[in-house]
Amino acid sequence: MSKKISDVSLSFINTVYSTNSNGQIVKQINWKSDQDLPVYGEGYGTLTVVENMHEANAEGGECTWTGEAFLPDGTRGLGVGFGVWRKDGEHEWTVHWDGEDSVVGKVHFEGKIELATKTLIGTVYSRD
DSSP states (O other), rough: OOOOEEEEEEEEEEEEEEEEETEEEEEEEEEESSSBBBBBEEEEEEEEEOOOOOGTTSSEEEEEEEEEETTTTSEEEEEEEEEEEEEESEEEEEEEEEETTTEEEEEEEEEEEEEETTTTEEEEEEEO
């Protein structure tokens, strides 16, 4: 990790459930920024998690992030990330991913999801 780029506070929108060709459950969890984010402006994103039905209480796994930002100058930014999620308490999960966006370049994200508040709160860092 390098420089801190932005703190992020996102609110839950909805979850879309489907299955893939391997019979796994695909969860696409959609988020929106609570207010304009430093550097990114207004942001939206989808955290995707693929799970096996018979492992509904898994303690962690892989995840991906795909997002879009509407910057204050009228331009847009797009980003992707690949990482992991881990159970971190009762109905709380930590998420970490490395990725790239069209605003900053290579980034690292560390955050926490809380069901009670329906939030994803974290920090974006630049990375080498």
